[in-house]
Amino acid sequence: MQIDTTRHTNRLIVHVRETRIDAASAIEFKEQMRSITQSTALPVLLDLSCVTFIDSSGLGAVVAVRKALDPGRLLELAGLTPAVEKVFRLTRMDSVFPILPALPADLPDDLRDAV
Amino acid sequence: MQIDTTRHTNRLIVHVRETRIDAASAIEFKEQMRSITQSTALPVLLDLSCVTFIDSSGLGAVVAVRKALDPGRLLELAGLTPAVEKVFRLTRMDSVFPILPALPADLPDDLRDAV
C-alpha cells in the first residue's frame, strides 16, 4: 500500500495512493497510518482523492485511526470521491469527521497564480 | 479505468484515479482521454498524482494523447510521483511535456486560506 506525506501550513497531509481501502487492505492501512501519525504531532489531513472505493472494513480502519490519535489532535478528510462520500454519508461518519471539499493548494504561493 | 475532470482557471483538469498506466491499460487510457479531450477545446492539465507506476506502454499512450491534440493546444502534466517522474526523465519526455510541480488549488479562493 502506497501512502506518502507532504506538509502544508502546519498540517501533515497524508496521501493514500491507492484506489481502494477495503477488507483486503484495511489492516495494512491502519498499520501504516499508525506509524505515519506517530512520527509527528501535527494535525493530520487525510487525502483520499485517489480512493475510488471504500467498504465498511475500510471505513472501520479510518475510525480506528481516529481513535488511536490523541482526542485533541485534528484529523480532517479531503478529496472524497463519489463512492467514498456515499459510504461516509450513509453511515453518518460525515458528521464525525471534518470533511474538506478539496485539498488545500500544495503549490508554493508564487506558483499558485501562474497555473 | 476511472478518469474524471474538474475545471480550474480555464483549464480542463483530468484526474486519473488509477495507480497504474501500463501495458494492460494503455489502450483504454488513450480511448478515454480522446473522448474527454474532444468534449472541449480547453487547455488540458493531466493530474497524475494517483499514478504510482507507468511503463513504456503507458508513456507511449501519453505521447499518443499529445499527438492527437491540436498542436497549439496546451497539455500539461502535474503530480508526478517518483516512479513516474523517473520514467519521464530517463526517456527525456520531461523536456517534451510541461510538467508542473503540483496541482493548482482546486479550492474556491475563499476557502483556500481557511484550510
Place this chain on the structure above:
Amino acid sequence: MPSEPQDKTTRLTIPSDAHQVRLALCTLFDALATGPLPPDTRDTAQIVLAEALNNIVEHAYGTERGEIEVTLHTSATGLHCQIADFGRPMPGGILPEGRLSLPHLMADLPEGGFGWHLIRSLSQDLRYRYEGGCNRLEFRIESQQSAL
C-alpha cells in the same frame, strides 16, 4: 417479449478470501464500467456486493475454505444479484438488522457493524434463505440516478 438488448447475465465463483473478493469486484466493475449502468448505480452496486461478499468471507466461512457463487443480471430495472455460499447460516436464520448507533464519545465509535446497514440502505427486494446447507442472498440495485 424478447429481452432488452442490454440484458446480460454474468456468473462468477470466488474463493472465500478478501483478496479474491477484491479481484472479483475489480473485474466485475471494470466490465460494468462500459455497460448500461450509470456511475452512481455502479458505485451503489459495488458497495452492496462488497459488503455481502466480505461478510461471507468473515462470518459464514471464517477461517474455513469455501467458495462463493455470484450471479449478476443487468436489466432495465437494475442489477439483480444472487449470492450463494455453503458456510454457516445467519445467526437465528434471519438477516442482521443493521441498525446504526452513533455514540456521543469519539472513543465509543464502532469500528465495524456498518455492513448490513449499507446493504439494507442501498438495495431493494432483499431476500435470504438457508436451504440444503446453502445460504442464498438476493437483492436488486435500482438503476436510477437517485439522490442517495
Place this chain on the structure above:
Amino acid sequence: MPSEPQDKTTRLTIPSDAHQVRLALCTLFDALATGPLPPDTRDTAQIVLAEALNNIVEHAYGTERGEIEVTLHTSATGLHCQIADFGRPMPGGILPEGRLSLPHLMADLPEGGFGWHLIRSLSQDLRYRYEGGCNRLEFRIESQQSAL
C-alpha cells in the same frame, strides 16, 4: 559464509498476458514493499521487470500462448532477476540497443521503443542467451539510493 538474513528467493510463473503481468508485478512489489529494498530501488526494479515482461508478452510470444518464469533473489548487492520464456528469440540473437532518439517535431515523437532504453539505463550485469528454445535474461538492480 551463511547467507545474509535478508537473502530471499521468489519464483513465479506468469501466463503471457498484459493483465497477468500487471497482477504479478502488483503481487511481487506489494511483498517487496515490506522487504529490505529502499523505495527508489523498488521503483527501478518494477520498471525494468515490467519492460522485460511486457516485451516477452508482445514480441516473444505475441499472439501465442506461453508462460514466463521469473526468479528474484534479494541480497545485499541488490535484486537479482532471471527471466525465462519459450517464445521467439531476440532479433539477431542479441539484445536491442535501446537508443533514444528525440525528434524536433512533436508529430514525429515515437509512441514506443522506450522499453530497452529503460532496461539498459536502470539495470546492471545485463545478460541474454537463447538455448534449447529458451530465452534467458538476467540482470541485477543495484540496491542504493542512486541519483538516477
